[in-house]
Amino acid sequence: MWRHGQTAWNLERRFQGSTDIALTEEGVAQARRAARLLAALQPQAIIASDLQRTRATAAELARLSGLEVTHDADLRETYAGVWQGLTHEEIVERHGEEYAAWKRGEPVRRGGGELETEVADRAAPVVERHVDKLPEGGTLVVVSHGGTIRTTIGRLLGLHPSTWEALGGLSNCCWSVLGESLRGWRLQEHNAGTLPEPVLGDDD
Secondary structure (H helix, E strand, O other): OEEOOOEHHHHOOEOOOOOOOOEOHHHHHHHHHHHHHHHOOOOOEEEEOOOHHHHHHHHHHHHHHOOOEEEOHHHOOOOOHHHOOOEHHHHHHHOHHHHHHHHOOOOOOHHHOOOHHHHHHHHHHHHHHHHHOOOOOOOEEEEEOHHHHHHHHHHHHOOOHHHHHHOOOOOOOOEEEEEEEOOEEEEEEEEEOOOOOOOOOOOO
């Protein structure tokens, strides 16, 4: 689960949501650096949100791996209505009670937009469908957005939605690694910028 590279709105701490914002030059450079690492995993498939910041990020890995990218609008970031385009400070100032309720883990339609559970409802099945197509032991790279990745991980792990905030945010072009175990999905790495190392010890 790979988050897109830096955008101008990231730098301004401006809520993007489903607004279609391009990568900065640094964002493109981040995607190129990360793609060189992720290509070493020899993925079998790449899927991505259809917004330009994820398209451009995924394209760097596609170029190195020779894979086609499948774009899906269901992997887009949370639609957040009137919050979109506002800075963090503006959201707190204008929608403070709504923001506080969201941070407490309550189901909130931020800015009149989607619930986090609705984002998971659309995104998690996309991931599962593409995982089902992989060969045994294969790797799928999902290029998406911080909020969508968090809610999708929470859904796949079977965590209660009120606890999803416990999964810290992803830095630009960092990723989380999930693997299948006998009891379902397992979070192996979170907000990583390096390749996974094997777990040596009593918990492997």
